[in-house]
Amino acid sequence: THDNSVLMYYVTRIVQDDIDFYADFELIPLDSFFLRTYEISEMSVLGWRRLGADILVKLEAEFPGDKMRVRWRLFDTVRQQQFARGMVEKQKGNWRVMGHEISNDIVHTLTGEDGIFLTKIVYAREVKDGKELFIADYDGANEKQLTFTGSINISPSFSPTKDEVYFTSYMRGDPQLFKVNINTLEIVQIANFPGIVAAPAVSPDGDKIACVLSKDGNSEIYVLDTKGRVIKRLTRHSAIDTAPSWSPDGRLIAFSSDRAGSPQIYLMDSDGLNVRRLTFQGSYNDSPIWSSRADRITFVSRTKHGRFDLASIDTSGYDYRILTELGMNENPHFSPDGKHIVFSSSRLGPQDIFTMDITGRNQRRLTRSGKCSNPDWGPIK
Secondary structure, X not given: OHHHHHHHHHHHHHHHHHHHHOOOOOOOOOOHHHHHHOOOOOOOHHHHHHHOOOEEEEEEEEOOOOEEEEEEEEEEOOOOEEEEEEEEEEEHHHHHHHHHHHHHHHHHHHHOOOOOXXXXXXXXXXXXXXXXXXXXXXXXXXXXXXXXXXXXXXXXXXXXXXXXXXXXXOOOOOOEEEEEEOOOOOEEEEEOOOOOEEEEEEOOOOOEEEEEEOOOOOOEEEEEEOOOOEEXXXXXXXXXXXXXXXXXXXXXXXXXXXXXXXXXXXXXXXXXXXXXEOOOOXXXXXXXXXXXXXXXXXXXXXXXXXXXXXXXXXXXXXXXXXXXXXXXXXXXEEOOOOOEEEEEEOOOOOOEEEEEEOOOOOOEEOOOOOOEEEEEEOOOO
């Protein structure tokens, strides 16, 4: 029926967009001039080879009852042979999930890695009476409001092991630490200390939270357990220490400190020992995050003309690179496969959420409402 053909079109578009987004792949568009010149009505495997494609994806659909069953096949265009296939079946209404599942299957088949196409992104958005947290699919679809506090909620940080997001909220006065369940929307207060509790970062094992407390009169970095109890104070300095970020193995923490006169990126062991300065270029460096291979740190850097850009540096302190060149860019976080970065930018006017490859290419706008910030990318389930 017409409805079924429309559904298949939607699934095909989802798969195309996913594959096009993925950093390691390049989508070859269909060349209408090529079709006209060679008087081809339907492209063969050899035809795609001539357009430069190495691999061809073919999708075929059946519609038993209220379900949709899509079989996918992968062809090597050099050998002109099928080398992989699979099948996904869902209720018709789940066509978006179906498309993302097929894309994940294709990525896993070709790279051995898990695909990110069913992951979520959480962010803060200004609303009439404050800032609330929102969650959306990795591509910006299916946006849902997570908090309804009528207050200011910022700095969301996904738990890697549970369907929870930790965040800082002013709902009870001073900024304190809370968590929200992304399925039930239940909010629980985690920590309540004098002064502020800010910049939470959940450890890779999901058991600890690095954050900033000012309970002793100065902004210092502490590690808490998931019940909000202090495990250890990590920094002891008269300067402002903030923005802690765990390395993928949980052994190191990057953070920002103005102990040298202006904010710079520092590294320390996760017990607070062996502190060393990482950045020396730029007068302002903040908000560090680790690459999935733990070999690079990406951060916010004030570059020439006073603009805030995303920059990247090797963990040995060499190879400083600027990744953005438009607007004010802040709040970087990596995708769980380490191949993409989500961030906020004012390049088109009001602040929105964008994604890009870790090299700075393929920059895309995710939200279009304006006044969005503080994104974090959730784990692969």
